[in-house]
Every structure is written in structure tokens, then in C-alpha cells.
Amino acid sequence: MTETLDTRSWRGVHVELLRRIQTKEWLPGAPIPNEADLAIEFGCARTTVNRAMRELAEAGLIDRKRRAGTRVALNPVSRVVLDIPIIRLEVEQRNASWRYTLLERAVCPAPVAISSRLGLDRETAMLHLSGLHFADNKPFLHEDRWINLSAVPGVERVDFSAISANEWLLQNARFTHGDITFSAEVAGESRAGLLSADPAAAIFVVDRITWDQGQAITSVRLSYAPGYDLHSKI
């Protein structure tokens, strides 16, 4: 342990525990001394050790199991935290001006691939919205969205030419959890037309389903114009 490290703070303890794991002083899969013993060694409170341990667990570097105790992770993962803002902000963060155009609005049954994933009857009428987000007047992404009318009271009366569904839902619908999928697809003729892109271009696609407890709120597919990338720190 370096002399300058202050192990009375959780950050100091965290640095020292991290060092032991990275230098293999504590080997992958090996049990970690218990918190009480480490607190004595570091001359700190047990809650301080616990805070540092939580940081390591959240980073995937240690495994905490109820019976087996805490061990150095055998197979550490790279944990990536993506903060996905509303699309308007995503555009503005790229120093571009944002605008949105509603292309289509309809109340009708969704394709069965969507209604079944949402756990809805295939005849259930949903609100379908198709729109384009622009960055500096160039197409940025196409938003293709289905909204469960019975889960979002009042949504049928909203003027989605004045506010994007992306923004309205985040402000007005409550949700508890969701699923997100990232993939790559060839643009194809119709999407290429919307995005002013080459039909042969590769497109970054985000599919997202949002739930409020057991009730589906919305399913959305975002097709980004060619050249988009999603960046994050690890």
C-alpha cells in the first residue's frame, strides 16, 4: 500500500482494493477477506469498506454471492453505461439545430410482430406515429412508433406535429423498465428515401420497448442516417 493513500475514505480503500485485484495479489476467483477484517487493516469504518466494495461490484470486478461470500470476479465484464437522452438533446449536443416532422399518424392494429412482443391482442388498435428528426435540416433519424392507447390516457388527443412523441412520452408517461436492442441493417429503398440515403447504406438501428409494470407503453424503432455512431466511456 502506498504511504500517501488515505484508507479512511472509501475512495482510498477503493484504489487499494482495485490495485490488489489488478496486480493479481488477489487472484481471479479467490475469496476476499471479510469487511470487518479489512476495516481493521485500513483503520476505517466497516461502512467505508462496504462502499468501496459496492463500487467494485458495480464495475463487475467482484462477485458477491449470498452463500459463497465475495470473490474476485473470474470473468470480469466491461460495464458500459449509456446515457440516452431525448433525441432533441442528442442532436443539440452535436451542436446542430433540431427539428421534427410528423409524417404519419394513424390509429390501427400494429403488425403482429409488435403486438405479440407487447403482449397485446393482435386486433388491439394502437396509435402509430412515423416521423423524422432533423439535424441542421438533414435527416438524423426516422422514428417509427406504436403506442398502447389504453396505457397512456389522453395520448390520442396530443398534437404530435407540435411535440415529438419521444419527448412527450418521457414527460407524460410513466414507465418502470424497458428492453433495448442495437443492430445494423441495410437501409433499403423506403427507409433510404426517408433518410435521403443510399439504399445500400448500413443503418444503425435501435429498437426499444417500454413497460409500466406489466403493461406495455410503447414500441419504437429508431433508424439513424448513415454515419451515426454511439460513443461512451468505459
Next chain:
Amino acid sequence: MTETLDTRSWRGVHVELLRRIQTKEWLPGAPIPNEADLAIEFGCARTTVNRAMRELAEAGLIDRKRRAGTRVALNPVSRVVLDIPIIRLEVEQRNASWRYTLLERAVCPAPVAISSRLGLDRETAMLHLSGLHFADNKPFLHEDRWINLSAVPGVERVDFSAISANEWLLQNARFTHGDITFSAEVAGESRAGLLSADPAAAIFVVDRITWDQGQAITSVRLSYAPGYDLHSKI
């Protein structure tokens, strides 16, 4: 507040604070009462309120600013946590058997786009490894990697036909942070050949650079075979 909620536990406090935010009882941008007052209201310790608040902050639902205090987030983000395992496990988690073939190994200068991003002199010799990961004997992804020899002692003597660089580095090199980028690209002739894919197919690409403090460890590009998607819970 529901009668059954135990606000002496941080989880109980968390549920109640979440409810106030989601029902707009606390409006977006509005200041949140201070922790001491909330602790009195809930009849719990101040650290309990603090723990619940940290959970909300980590989910992007509240903004904590040093001077302005804590407020309900004006623009909540969707926070996605991706756990990216080593590639062998990623394949095995898909119930497929994994194998790895080293295609190329060389010590030579990297393309300037890579050496400059790593902050290395353009003449610096690096270890270049190109290899294929298979799932059930079908190409799963192509790994194209450059390793900074001076940052990873002994790496030149490792037999990378016996262990993938992805796995060896995670077990043997220390790193503090990294950058990751997800994008979509058309496969093109040479990559299509490696992945047994259509040259016109869309490919999901992950670029990752890993650092140990200020020193670059490795730069890697993973090109997934067509049809791959990256899935996560929100």
C-alpha cells in the same frame, strides 16, 4: 404515500420518491426537499434518504448540483447498462460452442489513424493481431487488434494461437478506463470473405480503446457477422 410502504428502509424511500417524480407531484426541474427534512418526514436516518437519492441520481432521474442543490431532472435520460463479457462467454451464453483462430500476427507500426488516437508516435512498432471467433463453427466476429508493446510487458512472447488476445488481456493487462463506439458498416469484400457474409451486408461494429491511466493499452475493432444484435434491459 401508501400505508404498506416501509420508509425506514432505503428501498421503501426510493419507491416513494420515484412515485412523487413519476406522478409529477414533484415537477421536472423543481427542487427536492433537503435530506434532513425528508428523513424526519419518513422517520428514517438521513443516510437512508441519501442512499435512495443516489439510486435516483444514478438512474438519471434527479440532478445533484453542488450549488443549485438537488432537483428533479428536466431532461431525464434512459440509462442503459451494458455488461460486455469476454467474447468466448458471449458465444457460450448463446448456447453455442466457441473457438478462435489466429489469422495474422505481426509487429509493425499501426495505421496513423490508430497510432494518433492512442497518442503514440507513428513509427512505434505495435503488436497486430487479426483473428476470428466462431460460434458453432460459423464466424461470429472478426477481431482486429493493436497492442502497445511498451504498455504490456511480455505480450510479445504470448502464444495467441492458444488464447485469444481478448481473454489474455482481460486477465493480464491492467486498465483504468476506455472508450467504446458502436456503429453500422457495410461489410465490404475483405471482411465479407472473413465472415462468410454477403459483401453488401450490414455489419455491427464495436471499436474500443483501453487505457491504463494516461497510457494506451490496446485498440480493437470487432466486426460481427450479419444478424448480430446487442440487447439490454433498461
